[in-house]
Amino acid sequence: xxxxxxxxxxxxxxxxxxxxxxxxxxxxxxxxxxxxxxxxxxxxxxxxxxxxxxxxxxxxxxxxxxxxxxxxxxxxxxxxxxxxxxxxxxxxxxxxxxxxxxxxxxxxxxxxxxxxxxxxxx
Numbered sequence: 518x519x520x521x522x523x524x525x526x527x528x529x530x531x532x533x534x535x536x537x538x539x540x541x542x543x544x545x546x547x548x549x550x551x552x553x554x555x556x557x558x559x560x561x562x563x564x565x566x567x568x569x570x571x572x573x574x575x576x577x578x579x580x581x582x583x584x585x586x587x588x589x590x591x592x593x594x595x596x597x598x599x600x601x602x603x604x605x606x607x608x609x610x611x612x613x614x615x616x617x618x619x620x621x622x623x624x625x626x627x628x629x630x631x632x633x634x635x636x637x638x639x
């Protein structure tokens with residue numbers, strides 16, 4: 518067992534993975550699963566992009582802000598559920614966060630292999 522799978526920095530979250538559904542016209546579309554999966558994850562704050570820095574300088578300051586974190590699950594979650602899709606969402610501390618972009622795969626060795634995601638709340 519490694520610190521990638523346990524440790525004091527893991528916090529409880531609910532994951533709503535991407536699922537394929539149909540809209541009212543019968544067209545396929547992706548959306549977050551209404552049934553969440555309770556698990557734990559580790560979070561680290563990330564720096565802001567230039568776009569979000571410019572957005573904070575606009576006239577509507579305070580109305581449009583965003584927070585960005587990196588998120589990592591225990592390896593057991595990655596093995597059981599695979600890579601999260603782009604429409605996946607996370608419930609963390611009572612707030613809904615969106616997965617932003619594809620998960621980054623770290624594959625240095627079997628002991629350190631993991632996926633790291635970027636999540637945003639805006």
